[in-house]
Amino acid sequence: xxxxxxxxxxxxxxxxxxxxxxxxxxxxxxxxxxxxxxxxxxxxxxxxxxxxxxxxxxxxxxxxxxxxxxxxxxxxxxxxxxxxxxxxxxxxxxxxxxxxxxxxxxxxxxxxxxxxxxxxxxxxxxxxxxxxxxxxxxxxxxxxxxxxxxxxxxxxxxxxxxxxxxxxxxxxxxxxxxxxxxxxxxxxxxxxxxxxxxxxxxxxxxxxxxxxxxxxxxxxxxxxxxxxxxxxxxxxxxxxxxxxxxxxxxxxxxxxxxxxxxxxxxxxxxxxxxxxxxxxxxxxxxxxxxxxxxxxxxxxx
Amino acid sequence: xxxxxxxxxxxxxxxxxxxxxxxxxxxxxxxxxxxxxxxxxxxxxxxxxxxxxxxxxxxxxxxxxxxxxxxxxxxxxxxxxxxxxxxxxxxxxxxxxxxxxxxxxxxxxxxxxxxxxxxxxxxxxxxxxxxxxxxxxxxxxxxxxxxxxxxxxxxxxxxxxxxxxxxxxxxxxxxxxxxxxxxxxxxxxxxxxxxxxxxxxxxxxxxxxxxxxxxxxxxxxxxxxxxxxxxxxxxxxxxxxxxxxxxxxxxxxxxxxxxxxxxxxxxxxxxxxxxxxxxxxxxxxxxxxxxxxxxxxxxxxxxxxxxxxxxxxxxxxxxxxxxxxxxxxxx
Numbered sequence: 208x209x210x211x212x213x214x215x216x217x218x219x220x221x222x223x224x225x226x227x228x229x230x231x232x233x234x235x236x237x238x239x240x241x242x243x244x245x246x247x248x249x250x251x252x253x254x255x256x257x258x259x260x261x262x263x264x265x266x267x268x269x270x271x272x273x274x275x276x277x278x279x280x281x282x283x284x285x286x287x288x289x290x291x292x293x294x295x296x297x298x299x300x301x302x303x304x305x306x307x308x309x310x311x312x313x314x315x316x317x318x319x320x321x322x323x324x325x326x327x328x329x330x331x332x333x334x335x336x337x338x339x340x341x342x343x344x345x346x347x348x349x350x351x352x353x354x355x356x357x358x359x360x361x362x363x364x365x366x367x368x369x370x371x372x373x374x375x376x377x378x379x380x381x382x383x384x385x386x387x388x389x390x391x392x393x394x395x396x397x398x399x400x401x402x403x404x405x406x407x408x409x410x411x412x413x414x415x416x417x418x419x420x421x422x423x424x425x426x427x428x429x430x431x432x433x434x435x436x437x438x439x440x441x442x443x444x445x446x447x448x449x450x451x452x453x454x455x456x457x458x459x460x461x462x463x464x465x466x467x468x469x470x471x472x473x474x475x476x477x478x479x480x481x482x483x484x485x486x487x488x489x490x491x492x493x494x495x496x497x498x499x500x501x502x503x504x505x506x507x508x
Numbered sequence: 509x510x511x512x513x514x515x516x517x518x519x520x521x522x523x524x525x526x527x528x529x530x531x532x533x534x535x536x537x538x539x540x541x542x543x544x545x546x547x548x549x550x551x552x553x554x555x556x557x558x559x560x561x562x563x564x565x566x567x568x569x570x571x572x573x574x575x576x577x578x579x580x581x582x583x584x585x586x587x588x589x590x591x592x593x594x595x596x597x598x599x600x601x602x603x604x605x606x607x608x609x610x611x612x613x614x615x616x617x618x619x620x621x622x623x624x625x626x627x628x629x630x631x632x633x634x635x636x637x638x639x640x641x642x643x644x645x646x647x648x649x650x651x652x653x654x655x656x657x658x659x660x661x662x663x664x665x666x667x668x669x670x671x672x673x674x675x676x677x678x679x680x681x682x683x684x685x686x687x688x689x690x691x692x693x694x695x696x697x698x699x700x701x702x703x704x705x706x707x708x709x710x711x712x713x714x715x716x717x718x719x720x721x722x723x724x725x726x727x728x729x730x731x732x733x734x735x736x737x738x739x740x741x742x743x744x745x746x747x748x749x750x751x752x753x754x755x756x757x758x759x760x761x762x763x764x765x766x767x768x769x770x771x772x773x774x775x776x777x778x779x780x781x782x783x784x785x786x787x788x789x790x791x792x793x794x795x796x797x798x799x800x801x802x803x804x805x806x807x808x809x810x811x812x813x814x815x816x817x818x819x820x821x822x823x824x825x826x827x828x829x830x831x832x833x834x835x836x837x838x839x
Binding site for chain 1 (some may be wrong): 541771794817822
C-alpha cells in the first residue's frame with residue numbers, strides 16, 4: 208500500500224485524469240458524428256430543428272441524391288488518387304536519391320548541397336512570385352502537374368532521411384564496391400532496402416499531404432474535370448449548387464419546378480462524409496505508424 | 509631484405525612519377541574525383557531542378573514588389589515603381605490589422621499548444637492502464653489528420669446560424685439568443701485558438717510523450733528512494749528534462765511567427781468578409797489581393813514584407829537555438 212503512494216498517483220487523481228481524457232477524446236471525435244448524423248437525417252426535420260446528433264427521422268435521401276449522378280465525385284476521387292500516387296512515388300524516390308548522396312562522407316560539395324536544401328526552409332519568395340512561376344513561366348494553370356510538383360520535395364524529410372542513411376554502416380557500401388557494384392546498384396539494392404522504415408514513414412506523411420491538399424487547387428485549378436476531392440468539398444461548402452449544376456438530379460429539380468427542393472443541408476454533410484470516409488477508415492490502421500514516424504523525426508528534432 | 513628493397517623501390521618510383529606530373533596533378537585528380545561521383549550527382553539532379561523551380565525562381569521573383577506590373581509589358585518587362593507598392597500597402601489600415609492578427613494569433617497558438625500538450629503528456633505519463641493511454645493518444649491525434657476543408661465543415665455544423673448545433677441546442681439551453689457567428693468579428697479571437705488547440709494539441713502531446721520515454725529511469729528510482737511523490741517527480745524530473753526540447757520547439761515556432769496557417773484563417777471562417785477584421789492574416793491578405801483583386805502591387809509588396817521579416821525572425825531564432833543546442837538548430 209505504501210509503495211503505491213510513491214509509484215503511482217492517488218486512485219482519485221487517476222480517475223480524474225481518466226475522466227478528463229475521456230471528455231477530451233469525445234470532443235475530438237464527436238464532431239464527425241454530428242456530420243454523419245445530419246447526412247442521414249431527413250431534410251425537412253433538419254431545416255425545422257437544426258443539426259442534431261440523433262436523426263429525428265432517418266433518411267438516406269442525401270446519399271441517393273449524391274449518387275444519382277456520381278460523375279463529379281468519382282472524377283474527383285480519380286484526380287486525388289492519381290495525384291497522390293504519382294506525387295508520393297516520385298517524391299519519395301527523389302528525396303531518397305537526394306538524401307543518400309548527402310549522407311556519404313566522401314561526396315565532394317556535400318556541404319553546399321545540404322545548404323541548398325536548408326536555405327529553402329529559411330527563405331522563400333512568397334505566394335505571388337510562386338504563383339507567377341507556375342502560371343506564367345511554366346504555364347501549368349489547370350494542369351495536374353501544378354498539384355503534384357509543389358508538394359514533391361519536403362526539405363525536412365530530406366534531412367530526416369539523411370540522418371537515417373548516415374547510420375547505415377559504411378562497410379556495407381565498401382563491400383558492395385569491392386564486389387563491383389556501381390553507385391546506382393548500391394543505392395538500389397543495399398541502401399534503400401535497408402531503409403524501408405524511414406521510406407515508408409515519409410511515404411505515409413507524403414500521402415497525407417497530397418490527400419489533404421486543397422490549396423494548390425485553389426490557386427491553379429478552374430477546370431471542373433481536374434477538381435480534386437478536397438477542392439470539391441470546398442466548392443460544395445461555398446455553393447451547394449456547384450455539385451448539382453450539371454447533374455441529372457439538378458435538371459430533374461429544374462424541370463419539376465419548385466415542387467422538388469434541393470436537400471442542401473443534408474447533401475452538404477453527405478458530401479463531407481463521402482470525402483473523409485477513406486481517412487476515417489484508414490486511421491485506426493495507420494495511426495501507430497504516424498506515431499512511430501514522429502519518433503524518428505523527433506530524434507532529429 | 510630483397511623484398512623490402514623492391515617494395516621501397518616501387519614506392520620511390522611512384523613518388524617520382526607524381527613529382528614529374530606535378531603541375532597538372534592537382535587539377536586532374538580533382539576532376540577525376542568529381543567524375544567518379546557522377547552517379548551520385550545524377551541522383552540529386554531531379555531534386556535540384558525542382559527546388560530551383562519551387563523555391564529559388566520565386567526568390568528571384570521578389571523584385572516584382574518594386575515593379576508596376578501591367579499585362580502589356582509582362583511581369584519582368586514592367587517599369588520599375590520604386591517603393592510605391594510599399595507606400596500604398598502601409599498607408600492602408602490593412603497592413604496594421606494583418607500584422608497584428610498574424611503575430612497575436614501565432615503567439616497564442618504557440619503558447620497554448622505547448623502548455624496544453626505538456627499537461628496532457630504529463631497526465632498520460634501517470635496513467636497505469638496499458639491500452640487506455642494509447643486509445644486517448646490515438647483519438648487526440650485524429651484531428652491532426654483532417655484537412656482544413658473538413659474542419660470547416662465540422663465547425664460549420666456547430667456554428668451555422670440557422671441550423672448549427674450551438675444556436676439550436678446549446679444557447680437555448682442557457683436561455684440565450686442565437687448568434688450569427690460568421691458575421692460577428694468579436695467571437696473569432698476565441699474560436700480560432702480553440703480550433704487550433706483541437707487540431708494540433710494531440711500532435712504535440714504525442715511528440716512530448718515520445719520524448720518522455722527517453723528520460724532515464726534512474727532519476728525516478730533515485731527520487732522514489734528519497735521519498736518523492738509522483739507530483740514531485742513530474743515537476744522536478746520530467747518537466748526539467750523536457751525543457752530543452754520545449755525551448756527549442758518554442759524558438760523554432762517563434763521563428764515562423766510571421767507565417768500563418770492559411771487553411772485555418774481562410775477555410776474555417778468560410779471567407780466571410782464581415783469578420784476580416786479578426787480573421788485576416790498576412791497569408792490570406794496576399795492570397796485575396798492576388799487572386800480575388802488581381803492587385804500585383806499590393807500582394808507582391810505584402811509577400812515581400814512577409815518573406816523578409818520572416819527570414820530575419822527565422823534566422824534570429826535559429827541563431828539562439830544554435831547557441832543553446834547545436835543538435836536541434838536548422839543550420
